[in-house]
Amino acid sequence: MYCKNCGAEIADGSAFCTECGAPVQQEPIQQEPIQQEPVQQEPVQPQYVQAEPQYTPVQPAADLNSTPILITGILALALCWTGIGGLICAIICMNKVKQFQAAGGVISGKAKVGKILGTLGLVFSILYMVFWVIYFIVVIVAAIGGALNNASSLIDF
């Protein structure tokens, strides 16, 4: 380094110039302010994980079997004259149709025939139930009427 006063060469780190005695001003080490790059805090984007509804239709083999529809349909129509018997079979038949369709079954062939028979069975079962109710009322009324007639005829004698 050189003296700022006289320009003489002096040893590094000397406090005073060896030639003129002027105090050597140590150049202050320029503290470069470390430019702190502001860390751009990326706003945390909420990760929208598209929850695709996993549509895995459970297809038990039994549900895709159209035979129960046909059987219950036939039974519904065959037992419609009993009223309640046909009605129960028809309701089972309709449930089987629902399960069949829920499982992805297409109503055709056996299933279609079974559904039609089941529907007819349902209608006829309801009609027969009404019929039987009326029938029993008539029979009971007739029986009571007959009993009353007998009673009155007995009194007449």
Ligand SMILES: [Zn+2]
């Ligand atoms: Zn000097």
